[in-house]
Amino acid sequence: MAEAENVRAEPSAQTRVFGEPVLTLENIELGFGGVKAIDNVSFEVRKGEVLAIIGPNGAGKSSMLNCINGFYKPQSGSITFKGRKLPGMDPHFAAANGVARTFQNIALFRGMSTLDNLMTGRVLKMNRNFLWQALYWGPAQREEIEHRAYVEKVIDFLEIQAIRRTPVGRLPYGLQKRVELGRALAMEPEILLLDEPMAGMNVEEKQDMSRFVLEVNEEFGTTIVLIEHDMGVVMDISDRVVVLDYGRKIADGTPDEVRANQHVIDAYLGVAHD
Amino acid sequence: MFYREAGIFKTSYAADQALFRIPLDRLFVIGVVVAAIVVVPLISNEYWLGSIMIPVLILSIAALGLNILTGYCGQVSLGTGAFMAAGAYMAYKIATNFTWMPIPLVIVLGGLCAASIGLAFGLPSLRIKGFYLAVTTLAAQFFLLWLFQKVPWFVNNSASGVPTAPPRSVFGELVTGAEATPEARYLFVLAFTVVLAVIAGNLVRGRIGRTWMAIRDMDIAAELIGIRPLHTKLSAFAISSFYCGVSGALWSFCYINTVESSAFDIFRSFMILFMVIVGGLGSVLGSFLGAFFIFLLPIALNNVVTTFGLPIATETISHIEFMAFGGLIVFFLIVEPHGLARLWQIAKEKLRLWPFPY
Amino acid sequence: MSEFWFFLEVLLSGLFAGTMYSLVALGFVLIFKASGVFNFAQGTMVLFAALCFVGFLEMGWPVAVAAIVTVGIMVAWAYSVERLVLRHLVNQAPIILFMATIGIAFFLEGFAEFIWGSDVHPLNVGIPNDAWFVGPEGEMMIQQFDLAAAIIAGLLVTVLALFFHYTRIGRALRAVADDHQAALSVGIPLNQIWVIVWSVAGFVALVAGIIWGSRLGVQFALSIIALKALPVLILGGFTSVPGAIVGGLIIGAGEKLAEIYGAPAIAELVSYMSGINNISLGGVEEWFAYVLAMFFLLFRPQGLFGERIIERV
Numbered sequence: 001m002a003e004a005e006n007v008r009a010e011p012s013a014q015t016r017v018f019g020e021p022v023l024t025l026e027n028i029e030l031g032f033g034g035v036k037a038i039d040n041v042s043f044e045v046r047k048g049e050v051l052a053i054i055g056p057n058g059a060g061k062s063s064m065l066n067c068i069n070g071f072y073k074p075q076s077g078s079i080t081f082k083g084r085k086l087p088g089m090d091p092h093f094a095a096a097n098g099v100a101r102t103f104q105n106i107a108l109f110r111g112m113s114t115l116d117n118l119m120t121g122r123v124l125k126m127n128r129n130f131l132w133q134a135l136y137w138g139p140a141q142r143e144e145i146e147h148r149a150y151v152e153k154v155i156d157f158l159e160i161q162a163i164r165r166t167p168v169g170r171l172p173y174g175l176q177k178r179v180e181l182g183r184a185l186a187m188e189p190e191i192l193l194l195d196e197p198m199a200g201m202n203v204e205e206k207q208d209m210s211r212f213v214l215e216v217n218e219e220f221g222t223t224i225v226l227i228e229h230d231m232g233v234v235m236d237i238s239d240r241v242v243v244l245d246y247g248r249k250i251a252d253g254t255p256d257e258v259r260a261n262q263h264v265i266d267a268y269l270g271v272a273h274d
Numbered sequence: 275m276f277y278r279e280a281g282i283f284k285t286s287y288a289a290d291q292a293l294f295r296i297p298l299d300r301l302f303v304i305g306v307v308v309a310a311i312v313v314v315p316l317i318s319n320e321y322w323l324g325s326i327m328i329p330v331l332i333l334s335i336a337a338l339g340l341n342i343l344t345g346y347c348g349q350v351s352l353g354t355g356a357f358m359a360a361g362a363y364m365a366y367k368i369a370t371n372f373t374w375m376p377i378p379l380v381i382v383l384g385g386l387c388a389a390s391i392g393l394a395f396g397l398p399s400l401r402i403k404g405f406y407l408a409v410t411t412l413a414a415q416f417f418l419l420w421l422f423q424k425v426p427w428f429v430n431n432s433a434s435g436v437p438t439a440p441p442r443s444v445f446g447e448l449v450t451g452a453e454a455t456p457e458a459r460y461l462f463v464l465a466f467t468v469v470l471a472v473i474a475g476n477l478v479r480g481r482i483g484r485t486w487m488a489i490r491d492m493d494i495a496a497e498l499i500g501i502r503p504l505h506t507k508l509s510a511f512a513i514s515s516f517y518c519g520v521s522g523a524l525w526s527f528c529y530i531n532t533v534e535s536s537a538f539d540i541f542r543s544f545m546i547l548f549m550v551i552v553g554g555l556g557s558v559l560g561s562f563l564g565a566f567f568i569f570l571l572p573i574a575l576n577n578v579v580t581t582f583g584l585p586i587a588t589e590t591i592s593h594i595e596f597m598a599f600g601g602l603i604v605f606f607l608i609v610e611p612h613g614l615a616r617l618w619q620i621a622k623e624k625l626r627l628w629p630f631p632y
Numbered sequence: 633m634s635e636f637w638f639f640l641e642v643l644l645s646g647l648f649a650g651t652m653y654s655l656v657a658l659g660f661v662l663i664f665k666a667s668g669v670f671n672f673a674q675g676t677m678v679l680f681a682a683l684c685f686v687g688f689l690e691m692g693w694p695v696a697v698a699a700i701v702t703v704g705i706m707v708a709w710a711y712s713v714e715r716l717v718l719r720h721l722v723n724q725a726p727i728i729l730f731m732a733t734i735g736i737a738f739f740l741e742g743f744a745e746f747i748w749g750s751d752v753h754p755l756n757v758g759i760p761n762d763a764w765f766v767g768p769e770g771e772m773m774i775q776q777f778d779l780a781a782a783i784i785a786g787l788l789v790t791v792l793a794l795f796f797h798y799t800r801i802g803r804a805l806r807a808v809a810d811d812h813q814a815a816l817s818v819g820i821p822l823n824q825i826w827v828i829v830w831s832v833a834g835f836v837a838l839v840a841g842i843i844w845g846s847r848l849g850v851q852f853a854l855s856i857i858a859l860k861a862l863p864v865l866i867l868g869g870f871t872s873v874p875g876a877i878v879g880g881l882i883i884g885a886g887e888k889l890a891e892i893y894g895a896p897a898i899a900e901l902v903s904y905m906s907g908i909n910n911i912s913l914g915g916v917e918e919w920f921a922y923v924l925a926m927f928f929l930l931f932r933p934q935g936l937f938g939e940r941i942i943e944r945v
Contacts (some may be wrong), residue, residue, distance in 0.1 A: 069498055095500025107498075109491035111556065112484070119481075120488045126481045126499040130509070136476035137304065144480060148287040187499065297650060350727055398926055401933045405670045405730045411863045413922035416738060424913050425902055540856075544734065551731060596742025605736025607728055608720040 018239070019047035021080075022223055023068065024193060030063055037063040038074070039247040045191065050217055050224045052234045054059035056267060061227045062104055063191045064244065068225070069094040069101055088214045096124050098190035102180045102197060106226075110169035114179050117168055118154060121186030122147040158212060174205045181212060192216065194226040198233060202266035206230065210237050235259065243267065289476040289534050293475050304437060315457045322394045328567050331460075331467045332524045337549040337561035339517025344547070345555035346478055347510035348490030351400055353411035354518055354546045356418035359538035361388040361519025362526035366533045367626055369440050370430055377442035377450060381466070381523045388519020389512040391418070396511025400504045403493075414538050423535045436534040439527045449526040459528040466524060475558050477513070486510050487556070548599055552606050554615030563614040571598060637772045638892065642892050643885055649776035650884020651785040652847075653842040653921075656861035657876035658789065659833040664870050666805050666829040666860040668728045668812075669718070673737035675858025677834055680744040680842025681706055686753040695757055699838070706834025707827075709740075714826045741855060750852055755845040758797070781843045787879060788839055796873075801828060831912045863925030869935025878936060894920075 021044035030038040038060045045051055053061045066072040068079070070089030079086050082097055088252070100121070107137075111118050126147060132140035155161055158178050163171060168179055177197060197213065198206045214237055216222050228234050234241065236256055241258040243251040250263040258264055284290040294300040314327060340354050365384025368375065375383075399407055422428050428436050441451035448454035449462040477483050485506045487495035499502050527532045544630040547570060553564020573593045579586050585596075610616055656678055663671040685706050689699035717736060721729055730837070760776040796802040807815040808825050816822055844854055864883050868875025899913040 020390050025558075071494070071498055091497050092500055094501055095498065100500060103495065107492050107493070107495035108489070109488050116484055116487070117595045120484050120501070121499060123481055123485055128481070130482065133482055134473045134476055136293075136480060139481065141291075144291060147289045148291065152287075183499065245458050348727070350730070398929055402929050404727050406866060406929060408730065408934065409866055409922070410926040411864065411920065412859070413926040416919035416922050419920050420915055424915065427902075427905075490640070547731070547734070590746065593742045593746040593750075597739050598742075599744065600735045600737065600739025600742060604717055604732050604736065607724075607732045607735065608717070613726065 008241075018049045021045060022047045022082075024080040025064075025068070026078050026080070028064070028067055028074045028079075028113070030060075030067060030072055030074045036247050037209045038067070038244075040077075041244065041247070043242050043249060043252055045223060045225055048217070048221050048223055049239040050213070050226070050253075052238035052241045053225065053227050053244060054229070054231075054234055054241060055250075058246075060247040061244055061246065062195055065101060065195055065225070068191075068193060069099050086172075095187065098188070099189040099193065100184035100189035100191070101193035102177070102184050102195055104195040104199065106173075106176045106180055108168045108176055108180055108183070111167060112173070112265040113165050113167055114160060114182075115148075115151065115155075115164045117149065117179055118151045118182050118186045121183045121267075122151065124187070142268055152188050154182050158182050158184070159213075174201055177205075177209070178212075185216065188220075189222055191223045191225065194224065194228075196227050196229065198228060198230055206233060213237060291479065293472075293479070307468055311461070314549070315460060317421050320456050323460045324557075326570070326573070328456070328460055328463050328527075328529050331463045332529055332566050333546065333569055334466055334562045334565040335470055335524070336518050336521035337553065337565045338470060338558065339521065340546050341550045341553075341556065341558070341561045342474065342478070342486070342517065343510050343514035344550055345557065345560075346483060346490060347486040347507060347514075349396075349403075349507060349510065350405065350408040350547075351411040351514070352408050352472040352540070352543050352547065353395065353414035353418075355538035355540060355542035356415045357388045357392050357515040357541065358519035358522025358525060359419055359422055359535055360391045360515070361385050361522035362533055362538070363422050364388065364519070364521035366437065366439065366526065367428065367430075369442065369527075377444060377464075377527075381520055381527070384523035385520035387514040388522065389516035392511045392518070393508055393513020396515075399507040399511065413542075415543055419535045419538065429533060439531045439533060440528075446529065450531075452531045454528070463524055464527050466520060470520065471558060471562075474517075474561075478558065480521050482509060490556075542569050548603055552602055552613050554613030555611065557612065557615035559618065560613050560615030563618065567614060571595070571602075576628070578602050634769075642771045642773075643728035644774060645778065646885035646888030647881050648775070648884070649882040649888065649938050651746060651782045651877075652840065652844060652880070653761070653860050653864045653883055654877045654880030655785050655843065657864040657880055658792070658856045658873065659836040659840070660861055660865050661868075661870065661873055661876045662792075662833045662836065663829055664865075666808050667718070667826055668726060668729075669677055669733065670726065670870070671833070672730060672733040672836065673740055674833065674859065675855040676737040676740045676744070677681075677706070677709075677837040678841040678844065678858050679850075679852070679855045680709070680740050680840035680841075681834060682755070682845040682854065683744050683748040685754070685838060686755045687748045687844060687851045689755070702838055703835055706838060707831040710830030712832055713830055714823055718826055719823065737855070741852075745852070752849040752851040753845070755842065757842060757846060759843075759846055764911050769915065777847065781847075784839065784843065788836065789871050789873065792836075793873065796831075800826075805829060822921065860921050861922040866925040866935060867928055869937040872935070875935055875937035883921045884926065886924055887917045890920045891915075891917045 009137055023045040024043070026042045028038050029036070041060070041064065053064060055061055063072060067074050069091065070093065071089035077087075079089055081089070081094075081099075103228055109120065112120075126143055128140040128143045132138060136144075140149040153167045155164060158181065159181065160175065163175060163179075168176055171179065181194070181197065184194075194213065198209050201209065210233055213224060214224070217224050226238070238255060239254065242249060243249070243258060243261070243264050245263075245267040249265060251258050253259040253261070278552070284295075289295075292300075294303060315323065318327065335606045336354060337360055339357075340351060343349050343351050352570075361381075361384040364387035365380050368383050369380045372380075380474045391414075397412065398410045410550065423435070426432075426435070439451050441453055442450055443449060444462060447458045449458050471551055478486070485496070488501055489503060489506050489510075493503055496506070511578075522538060525537060530537055549564035550561065551564070552567055553562065554560025572592075575591055575598070577593060578584075579591055606613055656674060659674040659677065660671055663669055664672070672846045673788045681702055685698050688701055689695065693701075712899075713736060717732055721732055759780045762776050764774045764776060766772045766774060796805060804815070804825055805828070807818070807820055808822065812822060816826075840858075841854065842848070844857065848854070848857075860883065861880075864876060864879040866879075867882055868877070868879030895913045895916045898916070902913065
């Protein structure tokens with residue numbers, strides 16, 4: 001617990017109070033061919049919390065995120081979001097309603113500059129038609145400038161001013177992860193899905209990233225769902241933890257509860273299956 | 275030393291997002307355009323204007339179009355010639371059926387017809403990518419050319435099947451057809467080229483351009499941040515085909531002065547693809563450089579042969595041309611995938627330090 | 633009744649022509665399977681091989697010697713392509729490699745004609761060229777040449793299938809096709825494999841070139857005809873040898889039927905709409921294959937025999 005206090009000041013995570021569920025997943029099932037990736041999983045995401053999804057490799061964590069933002073359609077089950085109960089999300093609907101995400105393997109637009117990558121996050125909020133854009137004048141120019149101003153705020157927040165005009169393909173790994181977070185933030189998300197945001201980072205980079213995640217959560221009230229393998233980080237920054245194993249949910253609760261859960265210990269440390 | 279980025283500070287986002295962010299660049303481009311309007315017609319003879327400048331500018335428009343589709347949006351097309359033909363034939367239909375219509379409008383409408391046809395052939399791009407898509411654009415190439423060639427309606431049932439472009443004027447000056455002076459045709463084509471180039475520059479630095487590049491670089495991620503892949507690809511297909519259509523209409527009306535399908539065969543499609551690759555994928559400037567380079571290469575080869583009186587048959591020269599084109603494509607793809615435009619940029623970066631490199 | 637026999641004749645001649653497309657498509661599939669390169673130059677390789685072969689024959693060389701030397705040239709060609717082009721483009725996007733092969737195609741076309749000229753060369757290697765007449769009153773004509781060509785194509789496919797399944801090189805090829813890096817890590821030399829594959833594709837190109845050339849004369853147009861192998865591939869799926877065969881047959885038969893039965897129907901429609909009589913709309917063959925492939929892709933993007941791709945992020 002000593003580490004936790006370093007990152008987040010009191011009151012500690014457990015005493016924070018959260019609002020209504022913003023996203024409810026019920027009985028989600030997803031399979032590829034004969035393989036069950038997700039098997040009857042239900043949980044909810046509450047407004048303003050930091051929710052971690054953990055589990056061994058292949059437990060279905062990324063598939064879960066893919067269902068939440070509509071890249072995969074679950075075969076059965078439902079997702080309730082914004083008061084609508086849907087059999088599956090549509091990527092465009094999710095993005096338009098404030099679900100943003102980052103990816104396990106960086107999925108940036110490698111040929112474009114950092115600035116342009118972040119500006120793509122504003123695409124859904126820009127609506128000047130084609131003719132204005134062809135002229136790049138009047139409303140279209142005002143719109144570009146307005147969104148540029150917002151993107152510059154994100155750039156300042158993430159401290160990536162120096163690489164504004166660098167093509168992201170040339171950036172080192174850690175910075176690329178940061179730019180990817182920036183692109184998601186530029187969407188002004190209500191729910192931010194982070195798929196292993198700290199994979200492959202060293203300690204300092206992890207600390208930076210944890211700090212950004214917490215600041216986003218606290219300053220903008222953004223709900224955060226993250227997948228992470230580093231248990232230290234997970235236990236420190238999350239309010240609630242969902243544990244998946246072989247596509248099934250085996251635990252759901254505060255970090256302390258999960259830590260004490262026998263199923264979780266079995267899944268991580270191994271147990272003699274008979 | 276003389277060409278510098280440092281010390282140029284921008285105080286507004288508007289200035290920072292300008293088409294040319296460095297004043298010297300802006301001056302240079304304005305200078306080139308002014309020279310193209312004023313100086314070129316004065317110093318060029320009929321051969322240079324009529325047989326080099328006009329076709330090069332027209333092909334630049336087509337290259338711009340293909341660059342939007344391939345260089346910016348990442349969808350390879352081998353059907354450029356067909357979309358040019360669509361523009362040419364439809365402009366011909368419009369010009370002859372609505373004789374009162376001003377010619378610039380005719381050309382634009384021809385381009386719009388090409389755009390709608392391009393839209394139709396872009397539909398498969400929803401489900402297929404890469405070279406699969408390239409093959410379906412071959413369908414456009416072969417089918418459309420066949421259609422224009424075989425159905426007499428497109429040429430007003432003309433007996434020869436190859437009608438001449440109707441003469442039309444702008445401000446009392448003939449600009450199309452064989453009777454128009456090269457100067458008038460040149461300026462007419464140049465006006466289209468400049469306007470379309472500026473529009474292309476604006477599109478690629480704005481929202482639409484970013485969605486295109488996002489689809490090109492990683493379509494899945496683009497979709498998940500809310501970019502609709504079909505909308506985006508179709509907009510690229512439509513705008514690209516519009517450019518090609520305008521280019522095709524100008525080709526028929528201001529350069530060869532006839533409307534014929536053989537001008538737009540698959541070989542034309544390849545040449546324009548080569549212009550884009552050699553000039554630079556994803557570069558407006560590159561489209562122009564590529565068009566100049568690919569169009570002038572055979573002429574230069576021929577001139578070398580005649581100047582030195584080399585005993586090479588014309589047929590053989592055309593074979594050497596093929597080899598040179600092929601070799602260049604491979605060379606650029608391996609050594610400099612961003613083409614001549616990138617070389618230009620490197621030259622500018624060198625210039626920044628010159629003459630004191632340390 | 634004779635109409636039925638005529639239909640059968642059209643269908644059969646289409647199927648025979650289809651085996652020819654299959655032969656070219658086979659070369660594409662080989663290279664695509666082993667290197668993920670979509671080799672646009674396969675059609676030009678057909679032209680090049682045929683030109684070399686017919687060139688040597690015209691110099692008075694015996695058929696066997698000409699064939700062997702041509703195969704040697706194709707191997708040398710494969711080696712230089714690997715050395716000068718492929719090696720430098722490892723890890724590039726597939727579409728870049730595709731465009732590079734367009735460049736290779738142009739180069740080879742110029743090169744072939746630079747050496748051998750661009751005349752049409754007749755070619756006769758002794759494939760029988762008579763016709764049989766089948767049916768109660770001999771209504772249906774079968775070209776012996778077509779039949780012989782189909783048999784040769786079938787033999788070639790069988791040999792290649794055996795080669796792929798039962799030889800050490802064949803196994804290595806399949807390994808490379810599955811995963812370049814994994815193959816490298818178990819010690820399969822990638823570069824060598826590529827040379828072999830391009831050589832085999834060169835050999836297939838020679839066979840296709842000889843058959844096509846005997847039928848139409850060896851000429852520039854061969855490389856345009858060979859482009860039809862592209863829609864064949866789309867129909868069959870890029871990675872499937874049986875797909876190339878079936879795709880070729882469908883396209884061959886389909887375009888012949890469209891030419892004979894479809895074109896007059898379209899012509900009638902156009903006449904009706906435009907009020908002009910006597911429109912002839914020959915040449916449906918030119919585009920039918922591409923349009924068919926395009927519509928097919930809308931329903932089954934991976935082709936008849938291709939594998940479905942699951943996208944992941």
